[in-house]
Amino acid sequence: MATLRFAKLHGTANDFIYVDARAGFPGDPAALAPRLCDRRRGIGADGLILLLPPSNGEADCRMAIYNADGSRPEMCGNGIRGLAKFVHDRGLSRAEPLRVETDAGVKTIRTHASGSGRVARVTVDMGRPVWEGRRIPVAADGEVVERPLEVDGRRWAVTCVSMGNPHCVVFVDDDVAGLALADLGPCFARHP
Structure with a gap:
């Protein structure tokens, strides 16, 4: 060993x-x-x-x-x-x-x-961010900034960016503590 x-x-x-x-x-x-x-x-x-x-x-x-x-x-x-x-x-x-x-x-x-x-x-x-959907990569053309996305029965405004690995940013007005983040995160990650 x-x-x-x-x-x-x-x-x-x-x-x-x-x-x-x-x-x-x-x-x-x-x-x-x-x-x-x-x-x-x-x-x-x-x-x-x-x-x-x-x-x-x-x-x-x-x-x-x-x-x-x-x-x-x-x-x-x-x-x-x-x-x-x-x-x-x-x-x-x-x-x-x-x-x-x-x-x-x-x-x-x-x-x-x-x-x-x-x-x-x-x-x-970290260099310049990548905003273009296909280069992040996400299944979207052009920049993905505050785009509507249906996830888990709710419409969200998402922004996608890469600084070497893909990120999906969602600003919410809700109390984050009340969101089921452990369940929602994978729904965003696997969204077609």
């Missing part, structure tokens, strides 16, 4: 398992992510993030992210902020700004240290 050294960090309540995999990773990360991220039998996390060597000279390092189900998003803003803290606090790179290669391109990250020298705050240049 291989030993896996890891750190667990979170950003805005998204938690990730971080592994320095520059010298390799013990197994198939897509197959291991569901086991590692299992909150009852594993470490428990929203995803697995690997620190890898860059594939070219445009970046200081590379990030590979695996969702808890083993799928691969191009990018995660909270995940890359955690990666910057992971890298800087462990002295794995002192590059400032840190350039991280992702599946959505190279992202530039600036870290802001506390008095102790540890990273206290991270800012990321």
